[in-house]
Every structure is written in C-alpha cells, then in structure tokens.
Amino acid sequence: MADVLSGSDLVLLEALPEATLVVASDGRIRFLNRAATELLGHDDAELAGEPVARIIVPQAGQRLDVVAWLARWADDPASPQLRYLTLTGRTRNGQQLRLSVRVARLFQPEPLYLVTMRDVTAEQREHQDVRHAYLVMSRILAISDDAIVNLDKDRNITFFNRRAEQLFGHRAEDVLGRPLDMLLPLHHRARHGAHIDAFERGKSPSRLMGERGEIVGLTSAGEEVPLEASITKVFIDGEPTFSAHLRDIRPRKEAERQLIESRERFRTVFDHAMEAIALLDPRGKVLELNESAQQLLGADVVAEGRYFWELPWWHGVGERERAEARRNAEDNVSRAADGEEIRLRAELVDGRSHRRVIDFSLRPVRTEGRTLAIVAEGRDITAIVGRD
Amino acid sequence: MPRVTYVEANGTEHVVNVPVGSTVMQGAVNNLVPGIEGDCGGLCACATCHVYIPSEWAKRCGEPDELETNILDFAFDVRPESRLACQITMSEALDGLVVRMPVRQY
Numbered sequence: 001m002a003d004v005l006s007g008s009d010l011v012l013l014e015a016l017p018e019a020t021l022v023v024a025s026d027g028r029i030r031f032l033n034r035a036a037t038e039l040l041g042h043d044d045a046e047l048a049g050e051p052v053a054r055i056i057v058p059q060a061g062q063r064l065d066v067v068a069w070l071a072r073w074a075d076d077p078a079s080p081q082l083r084y085l086t087l088t089g090r091t092r093n094g095q096q097l098r099l100s101v102r103v104a105r106l107f108q109p110e111p112l113y114l115v116t117m118r119d120v121t122a123e124q125r126e127h128q129d130v131r132h133a134y135l136v137m138s139r140i141l142a143i144s145d146d147a148i149v150n151l152d153k154d155r156n157i158t159f160f161n162r163r164a165e166q167l168f169g170h171r172a173e174d175v176l177g178r179p180l181d182m183l184l185p186l187h188h189r190a191r192h193g194a195h196i197d198a199f200e201r202g203k204s205p206s207r208l209m210g211e212r213g214e215i216v217g218l219t220s221a222g223e224e225v226p227l228e229a230s231i232t233k234v235f236i237d238g239e240p241t242f243s244a245h246l247r248d249i250r251p252r253k254e255a256e257r258q259l260i261e262s263r264e265r266f267r268t269v270f271d272h273a274m275e276a277i278a279l280l281d282p283r284g285k286v287l288e289l290n291e292s293a294q295q296l297l298g299a300d301v302v303a304e305g306r307y308f309w310e311l312p313w314w315h316g317v318g319e320r321e322r323a324e325a326r327r328n329a330e331d332n333v334s335r336a337a338d339g340e341e342i343r344l345r346a347e348l349v350d351g352r353s354h355r356r357v358i359d360f361s362l363r364p365v366r367t368e369g370r371t372l373a374i375v376a377e378g379r380d381i382t383a384i385v386g387r388d
Numbered sequence: 389m390p391r392v393t394y395v396e397a398n399g400t401e402h403v404v405n406v407p408v409g410s411t412v413m414q415g416a417v418n419n420l421v422p423g424i425e426g427d428c429g430g431l432c433a434c435a436t437c438h439v440y441i442p443s444e445w446a447k448r449c450g451e452p453d454e455l456e457t458n459i460l461d462f463a464f465d466v467r468p469e470s471r472l473a474c475q476i477t478m479s480e481a482l483d484g485l486v487v488r489m490p491v492r493q494y
Contacts, residue, residue, distance in 0.1 A: 061465035069461070084427050084434035085462050128494065131425065138420045173407065173418075 005031060005112075018116040023052050025111045027067040039119060041092030056087045056099070070113045073103035086120060098124045146230075146245040153239045155180045155196065167248055169220035185218045199231065200240050206232040214249060226250060276358075280374040284308045284333040287373065296378070298351020308333055308376060313348040336362035336374045346378070357385045390483035394421045397491040406478045412487060413437040413473035423489035430474040432456055436493040437473040438463035445485055449476050465490050 005013070005022065010031070013020055019036035023029055029052055032044045040055055047054065058064040066087065073079055082102060089097040098121040106112040141148050141159070147167040150159035156179055160172040168175075168183055175182065180196075181189050192215065199207070209228045217225045230245040270277060276293035278286055286303045297303060297313055309329035315322050325347075332342050342362040350356050358378040364371045389405040392415050396402075406415030416424035416437070425436035432455055441449050449471060452460070456475045460466055473487065 059464060062462065063466055064461045072458070080428065080431050080433040081459065084431075084436075085459075124494070132422075135420060135422055142420055 013114075016116075018118065021052070021055075021113075021115040021117065022106065023067070023070060023113045023115060025067070025071070025113075027052050029055075030112060036117065039091075039097070039117065040089060055089055057090045057096075059088055070103050070115060071111075073101070074105040074111070074113055077102070077104060086124065087117075089117065089119075097121050144245070146247050149180070149183070149244050149246065151180055151196075151242040151244075153241065155193070155242075157183075158241070159243070164246070167219070167225065167246065168217060183217055185216055185224050188216050196242065199242075200233060206230065209245070209247065217246065226253070274379070276378045276380070278303070278308065278376040280308050280333065280376060282337045282364075282371045282374065284330065284337070284374070286311070293378070296348070296350050296356070296380070301351065313350065315349045332362055333374060336364050337371050339364050339366060339371065345381075348378075355382075356380055357382045390478055390480055390485070392478070392482070393484075393486045394424070395486060395488045396421075396423045397489055408478050408480060410478050411474050412439065412476040412478065412485070415478065416473060423493070424473055425493045426474060428474075432459055432472060432475055435459050435462035435472065438466070438490055438493060439471055439473045440467060440469045440488040440490070441471050441476075442486055442488070443469065445482075448481050449485075463490070464492050464494075 013022070013031065013033045016033055017035060019039040020033045021029060021036055022031040029047045029050050032040070032042070032047055037043050042055065052066055052070075056066050058066070064087075069085075069087075073082060082100075086098045086100050089099045091097060097119050099117040100120045101118075102116045104114045106114045142161050144161055144163060147164035148159065148161040149157060149164050152158050156177055157175045158177075160170070160175050165171055170183075181193075184192050208230045212229070212231075214226050214228050217227045219225060226249050227246045228249050229247070232243050234241050234243070270288070271291040273290055273292060276296045277290045278293050279288040281287055284307050286306055286308055289297070289303045294301075294303075297311060301312060303311055307330070309326045314325040314329055329346075332344070336342055341364070344360055346358045346360040348356045348358055357380070359381045360378045361376070363375045363377070365373045365375060389407055392404055392406050392412060394402040394404065394416055402416075402419065402421045404415050404419040404421065406412065410418075411430060413424055413426045413430055415421075417426045424439065426434075427436045428434035438460070446469065452471055452475060456472050459472060460470055463470060463472075476482070
C-alpha cells in the first residue's frame with residue numbers, strides 16, 4: 001500500500017530515527033518505518049491497509065476521533081495542543097504507550113498524514129509522580145500549625161500558608177509576589193535583610209528554632225509580634241530560595257510568666273507556713289522544703305534529692321534508735337505512697353542537736369488512683385509536751 | 389469573593405474562595421485541590437481540568453466553545469455536563485458553584 005510513495009521517499013522515511021507513520025485521509029495506515037515497528041512491535045506488512053485505530057486506541061470514555069485530530073494538527077503544526085495532548089498507542093503485546101505526536105500533510109491533492117510519534121509514557125508518569133508528591137507536600141505545609149513563608153532570591157513571598165494568614169492577618173493572594181518587608185516592622189527591616197544576606201552566604205543550610213534569637217513580625221493591623229523561626233535555604237540553579245517556619249511566642253511567654261507567678265505565690269505561702277513542710281515524690285525523695293522545715297533540719301543541710309528517711313533529723317540517741325526511726329519513717333512514707341494518711345508523734349533531733357517532739361503527718365496527694373506527691377508536715381509540740 | 393465547592397470523585401469536598409476574573413481551574417490549583425491538573429496552565433490545550441457541572445449551574449457557566457468541545461475529546465468519561473475548568477471564568481453570579489471531578493484526568 002506504499003504505492004503512492006516513491007521509492008526514494010520510502011528510503012528516507014525508513015531511515016528516520018523517529019517512529020513514523022503514514023496515514024491516509026480514510027484513516028488507513030500506508031506505511032510504518034523501522035523505528036515505528038520497533039516501538040509498537042508490529043511490522044509494516046501486518047498493519048499496511050489497517051485502520052490507524054489498531055495502534056492508536058481511544059481510551060474508555062474518550063470520544064476521540066484520531067483521524068479528525070490528525071487533520072487538525074496537520075492544518076496547524078504550531079498548535080499548542082501538540083505539546084500537551086497525547087495519544088495512546090497499543091503495542092502488539094497489548095502494552096499501552098503515551099505518544100506525543102507531530103503531524104504534517106505529506107502530499108496534495110491526496111492528503112497523507114505523516115505522523116511522528118515519541119513515547120512519553122515514562123516522562124508523563126514521572127511528571128505526574130512529581131506533581132502528586134508536590135500536592136501531598138504542599139497540603140502538609142498548608143495545614144501546618146506553624147506559619148510558613150517562602151521567599152525567592154529577591155526576598156519576595158512565594159508561599160504563605162493558612163497559619164501565616166492568621167498570624168499576619170493577610171490573605172495569601174494579597175502577599176504572594178510582594179516583598180518580605182511588608183511582614184516586618186520598619187525599624188527591623190534593614191537588620192533582618194542583613195541577617196538573610198548573611199544566612200545566604202553562610203555554610204549552614206538550616207537553622208532551627210532555639211538556635212537563633214527571636215525576630216519581630218508585623219501584622220496587617222500594625223501590631224508587632226515576637227516570633228521564633230526555623231529557616232532553611234535551597235539553591236536551585238544557583239538561585240537561593242528561603243523558607244521560614246514561624247511561631248508566635250506570645251502564648252509561650254505568657255505561659256512562662258504565669259508559671260513563674262504561680263510558683264512565686266506557692267513559695268510565699270509555703271515558706272510562711274508555721275509548720276515545717278516537706279514535699280516528697282512518691283518514692284520518698286524530698287522535692288521541696290519550706291523555711292520552717294529547713295530551720296528544723298539545720299540551715300546548711302541540703303535535703304532536696306535525698307530520701308526523707310535519710311535526713312539527719314531521724315538521728316536517735318543511739319545506733320539502734322536511729323536505725324529504727326529511719327525504718328519507721330521509710331515504712332510510713334511507703335504507706336502514704338499507697339494512699340494512707342498517717343499521723344503520729346515523732347521525736348527528732350534538730351539542727352542544733354536538740355530533741356524535738358513533733359506532731360507529724362504524711363498525706364498523699366492523689367489523682368486518678370495515683371500518688372503524685374506526699375506532703376510531710378510537722379508541728380513542733382516540744383513546749384506543750386514539756387508542760388504536760 | 390465567590391465560593392466554589394470542588395467535589396472529588398470519592399466525595400471529598402473542598403470549599404474555596406476564587407477571585408472574580410480567575411478561572412475555576414486556577415481556583416483548584418492555587419488551593420491545592422487534587423483531581424484538577426491544569427497541565428497547560430489554562431490554554432485550553434490539555435484536557436486535564438475536566439469537570440462536571442451540575443445542570444442547575446450549567447446555564448450560568450455558559451456554553452463551551454468549539455475549541456473546548458474539541459479538546460474534551462481527550463478527556464475521560466465525558467458526559468453532557470462535562471466542561472474544562474480553565475474555560476469557566478469566575479463571577480459573582482457563580483458564587484456557590486459546585487463542580488465535580490472525574491476519577492482521572494490522564
């Protein structure tokens with residue numbers, strides 16, 4: 001069926017390195033060159049005179065008329081669709097290939113279509129994989145609880161996630177393409193710019209929150225917000241891009257302030273109590289001692305971190321009493337750790353080696369059946385007992 | 389700003405604000421809505437932003453021109469309500485638009 005083509009044409013087509021088809025206007029195949037037979041697995045004799053639909057197959061749900069498209073493309077060889085639309089080729093063993101085609105009209109008046117085909121299956125799959133990976137990563141960044149802002153080499157904003165919108169009070173579409181400076185207070189811009197320049201030149205690819213000082217952001221309402229940031233740079237084709245994960249540190253600072261205040265209040269109450277109070281962990285180690293307890297123990301004795309029953313105030317008059325007093329104390333702490341409230345009269349030796357009679361209690365602090373701490377409290381009743 | 393609800397083939401819905409003058413395809417791509425690819429960037433040259441427009445919205449979205457109708461030849465599972473999202477320009481009249489995505493674009 002290659003009769004309409006002259007011998008020299010055929011030699012030329014056969015030698016073309018691209019897979020090439022010649023198709024008549026009725027959609028029948030006139031010729032396949034060697035590269036095409038290698039690509040599709042069919043040979044020329046097998047396909048000559050067959051409809052092109054044997055090798056270029058519309059997909060399920062497609063209403064594609066291949067011949068009509070060959071005519072369109074032949075009429076407009078510079079058509080942008082030639083870049084984006086692919087045909088699906090089927091090889092002899094049933095494998096499907098994505099084919100990017102170029103079409104030329106070969107002869108007038110009888111139109112023949114010269115179709116060159118390039119297998120773009122792997123290319124298209126890679127392209128899709130990259131797109132899908134990009135989509136997944138972008139969605140991860142989009143919902144991050146940190147504000148994320150990306151910059152190009154000119155320090156213009158290229159990415160602005162939802163948290164950044166909330167933090168700065170700007171919508172992404174209003175900041176994309178605009179300079180970073182709009183997110184910085186006027187008096188910080190020069191210094192911040194110098195920091196980015198230094199980071200660009202520096203050896204470190206990333207700096208994490210906590211490794212650098214705080215920075216200050218500017219909201220759309222003109223409010224200055226202290227921020228901490230992790231930053232990273234990626235050079236693409238020699239041009240830097242920057243990404244910052246930003247966190248508003250006001251809530252953390254407020255929590256720290258409240259914690260310090262709460263601790264100070266606790267300490268004030270704790271130290272002003274008349275009774276000696278020790279706070280123990282559930283294993284009996286001393287966490288805190290108030291002023292009265294410290295006085296009772298002796299000002300220079302360090303109690304924190306030691307087992308309650310190992311404190312020097314259990315020293316009895318003799319070796320045996322001392323051992324017994326300690327055993328009793330340990331036993332009592334262990335019972336309190338199990339949830340029991342213990343109250344007893346104990347004899348201690350204070351920091352000045354005076355014997356003291358103490359109205360002593362151990363109370364567990366419990367939540368959900370678990371002991372968090374034990375409060376040891378002692379009231380010095382030596383004077384009262386002495387009067388008795 | 390008009391809102392568009394993009395419904396993936398599996399039923400997942402993405403409600404997105406799309407600026408007037410932008411296209412339904414750009415709204416999806418800019419907001420990381422999966423299921424609309426927009427390979428050619430809106431040239432009406434790739435058929436990878438194929439969507440279905442419910443009949444109640446069809447009129448307000450306008451009729452596809454010849455090029456769009458031709459390009460839809462390359463889309464999969466084409467139905468009477470098929471459109472290319474890059475050819476639908478957002479206007480206030482399209483506030484509340486619902487578009488459904490096919491199972492595949494390639």
